[in-house]
Amino acid sequence: MIEFHQVSKQYTRDNAALSNITLSVAKGELIFLSGPSGAGKSTLLKMIAAMERPSSGTITVNGHDIGRIKPSGLPYLRRNLGLIFQQQCLLNDRSVLANVMLPLLVTGHPRIDAEKRARAALDKIGLLSKAADEPMALSGGEQQRVAIARAIVNRPQIILADEPTANLDRASAAKVMEALHAFHGVGVTCLIATHDEHILNEAKKIIYLEHGRLVAPGANAPLPGGA
Ligand code: ADP
Ligand code: ADP
Numbered sequence: 001m002i003e004f005h006q007v008s009k010q011y012t013r014d015n016a017a018l019s020n021i022t023l024s025v026a027k028g029e030l031i032f033l034s035g036p037s038g039a040g041k042s043t044l045l046k047m048i049a050a051m052e053r054p055s056s057g058t059i060t061v062n063g064h065d066i067g068r069i070k071p072s073g074l075p076y077l078r079r080n081l082g083l084i085f086q087q088q089c090l091l092n093d094r095s096v097l098a099n100v101m102l103p104l105l106v107t108g109h110p111r112i113d114a115e116k117r118a119r120a121a122l123d124k125i126g127l128l129s130k131a132a133d134e135p136m137a138l139s140g141g142e143q144q145r146v147a148i149a150r151a152i153v154n155r156p157q158i159i160l161a162d163e164p165t166a167n168l169d170r171a172s173a174a175k176v177m178e179a180l181h182a183f184h185g186v187g188v189t190c191l192i193a194t195h196d197e198h199i200l201n202e203a204k205k206i207i208y209l210e211h212g213r214l215v216a217p218g219a220n221a222p223l224p225g226g227a
Contacts, residue, residue, distance in 0.1 A: 001027045001158065001189050002048060007057030009043050009212075017043045018212040021057070025191060027157075030184040033193040034200055035209035041193035042085075044209070045160045048191070049081055050074060061158070079107070082151035082188075084161035090135035090146055097122065097131040100149045107154065121149040125179045141172020148179050152188075159183055161192045165199065173198070 002025040009018040018040045025031055033041045046052040047059055050066050059066040061077060069077060090099050097118055104114035122128045125145045135143055144164060151159065161180065165173035177199060184190045192199075200206060208215045 001025055001029075001062060002191070003058075003060045004044075005058045005060075007047070007054045007059055009040070009047065009052065010055045016212050018047075018054075018209075021212075021214055023207060023214065025189060027189055028184070028187050029205065030181070030190045031192070032200060032203040032206045033191060033209065034195060034206050035215070036195070038211075039209040040212040041209055042162050043212075045085075045162050045191065045193055048158075048160055049083055050077055075107075079154060080157045082148075082154070082156035082159040082183075084144075084148055084151045084159065084164050086162060086166065090143060090150075092134060092136050094134075095131065096127065096133050096135055096138070096146050099135060099146060100153050103150060103154050118149070118153055121153040122146075124152075124182065125149050126175070139172065141168045141175060144168060144172070144176055145179060148176065152183060156188070158189045158191070161190070163194055163196075164192060165194065165196050170198065 004021045004023045007018060007021045008016060010016050021044065033044060035041055043052060047054055048061060048066065050069050054067045062080065064073070064077065066077065097115070100118040100121055101114040104117060105111070119128060119131060122131055125148055127142060127145055127149065130138060130142065135146060138146065148164070159180065164180065165176050168176065173196065180190055180192060194200065
C-alpha cells in the first residue's frame, strides 16, 4: 500500500533528513515509527502525504507515484489519508461538531450527511457528549481525539499520525491509542511516529530511524534512550 524505494530527502545541500530509505507498508498494518528527535520521522510521514517531495527515489501509495503527483492529483491522494499532525489546530470559533464536519463539507457532502457522519465519528472516539462545546473548553487529550475524529471522518484507508500523544498525560494518551487501535481493527493502515516508550513497549512492529537512516528494520530495534 505504501512503498519507499531508495528515498532520500535533503532540505539543504549539506543536511540529509532521510537517506536511502526502502520500506513497504502492507494494507491493514499498524506500524510505529521511532527514533530520536530530528531522525526524520515527520519528514517520512509528510512525504507520504506529498507535503514534502523526495530529493531522490520513489514513493508509491496505492500504486501512485507520489513524488510526481500533480497538484490536481493531491485531493485524490489526501482523500485516502487521515492526517493527525500537531500543527493542524482545531478552529476555536466553532463547535467541536463543526470542526469534525469541515472535511466533509469541503469535499461537497450535504450538510445533513456531514453532521450524521461527524456525530458517528465523535461517538467512536467517545466525545459525542462534547459535540456542542468549543474546542478550547476541552482538555488537551480530548482536543487530540477531536483531531482524530476530524482526520477519520472521511473514512481514509491510511492514517498518518505524528506524535499523537505528545504533551498528553498517560490516561489521555491511552485513550488516543485506543482510538487508533480501533481503526487498525477495522482494517485501516496506520503509521504512527512516536518516541513514547509506553507505546513502543506494546508495539508489534517498529521502524527505527536514526540520522535519517533505517536502523535494524524489524527485529530488536533499540528504543529511544535505551542505546
Ligand atoms: P523528527 O520528526 O524525527 O524529529 P524531522 O523529519 O522533523 O525529524 O527532521 C529531520 C531533519 O530534517 C532534521 O535535521 C530537521 O532539522 C530537518 N528539517 C525538517 N524540516 C525541515 C525544513 N522544513 N527545512 C529544513 N530542514 C528541515
Ligand atoms: P455511518 O454509516 O452512519 O456514517 P459508520 O459507523 O459506518 O456510520 O461510520 C462512522 C464514522 O466512523 C465515519 O464517519 C468515519 O469517521 C469512521 N469510520 C467508519 N469506517 C471507517 C474506516 N474504515 N476507516 C476510517 N474511519 C471509519
